[in-house]
Amino acid sequence: MLVVRRSGVEMSEHSLQTLIAFFEARDSLTDSERETLERLPHRRHSFHRNEEMVETHTRPKESCIVLKGLAARAVYLKNGARQLTAVHVPGDFVDLHAFLLKFMDHSVIALGECDVAFVPHEQLLRISEEQPHLTRLFWMSTVIDAAIHRSWLTCIGRRSPEQHIAHLFCEVYLRLETVGAAKDMTFEFPVTQAEMADMLGLSVVHVNRTIQQLRAKGFVNWDGATVTIKDFARLSQFSEFDPTYLSLMKTPR
Amino acid sequence: MLVVRRSGVEMSEHSLQTLIAFFEARDSLTDSERETLERLPHRRHSFHRNEEMVETHTRPKESCIVLKGLAARAVYLKNGARQLTAVHVPGDFVDLHAFLLKFMDHSVIALGECDVAFVPHEQLLRISEEQPHLTRLFWMSTVIDAAIHRSWLTCIGRRSPEQHIAHLFCEVYLRLETVGAAKDMTFEFPVTQAEMADMLGLSVVHVNRTIQQLRAKGFVNWDGATVTIKDFARLSQFSEFDPTYLSLMKTPR
DNA sequence: CGGCAAATTGACACATCTCAAAGCCTGTGG
């Protein structure tokens, strides 16, 4: 669950250490695979809150990885409503889906300030031709996304708003901690209540009232851009959080 | 969008033609790839309504493909509630996810009578080591599942129950038609209103009333186990159905 | 024909939304 540092080398501005951490939490990488990832050609870009990094209905030629900050998948409806179908944290190869789907069925936007790396599809194609194990790990990352989608479906469909928010906080904390981007039950969460409402499928007003209930219960505090989980055990029990779907077990894949 | 038949050979009881149709709707297969799929070692099994074909929290050694009938992914909550997070039609490699996730985060159940094929993971591993293109197509199938999950999230979060059901019917019809399991705007849908409620995150009573509204609008009829879409154009417009997420374009992947 | 599961209906309770206003922060310009 720690960021990988090799032989004393500091985490470099120019490598994809969080992605490596994402994989190494779930399987072992050979030196050569780690090297492939460290040298993966890409371009960097920073986005401001609400900026679109990938647009619906386009056909991207590269896929993005979150390096810093948060991103989300967004679908816009005709009546002006919006659904956020996923949140992505550093180390997430967000847009790997586009490598196979070809056409975007949604947008990817920045929540708060967000740094990402864009990897050309020809690089992914090359890896998929030459490195079966690394390919399976990429594949795994998209399949974990699917598992998270299912978990969100269960939350939105059958849990109370209170449980839903609690569940989301458990999930985001664990995912951040896995790549070394959170510890001590605290994490940066630069998300407005309006954005939260679009994740939960609720109105802003209701989100506001629900958060107050959670605060009153003493499980969690969300103040400005910082979330503090005061009692993870009770929060996860309350929301029936079962981390199986995050596939955090280190095992050959 | 048609079932593939090679040189007059009828669709065999012992091959995975719907899976091949699923792929050939989205990319071309070489003869050798088609042969690999046709000869893919597997065992067959039939399940009755509501039977579990894969159980939560187990670690499967094989993954299943739907051959006939419908299957669903199910999550059971402590209070007895249930969420169905996906429906699967013939040709869907439902449980391919388990090949990479290792542990099930949900169950797979039969909706009505359902025939499936179980493929051993060692076969999938072999293909992933030896056949990059076929591997990408398997990968694609899981990534389409993820896209469908996102679509369901949008429906459940931000569309009206009426739109949600309409959207679901558009989706299921197209998916069935793609593998040759439906035509003429009619398809078998052996799903109870209670099961539907668990897909939509609603109560049975509300589902019942919503269906009546849809019938009254004249868009669609759901009688017993048969759904007839009376006006696909209006049904899809009404539910803002955009098939992009099904990735039905035939293009190299 | 009887029995059971599924579909349907009605009445009422409650959750959630909408609209509108007020309060609270934070950054900026005077």
Next chain:
DNA sequence: CCACAGGCTTTGAGATGTGTCAATTTGCCG
């Protein structure tokens, strides 16, 4: 250093959607 603007959060009140419970009807199968 203060005043203000704008975005976000919070509050209140009333409308609406959806759930629950319980009873009735329908349809199918033995």
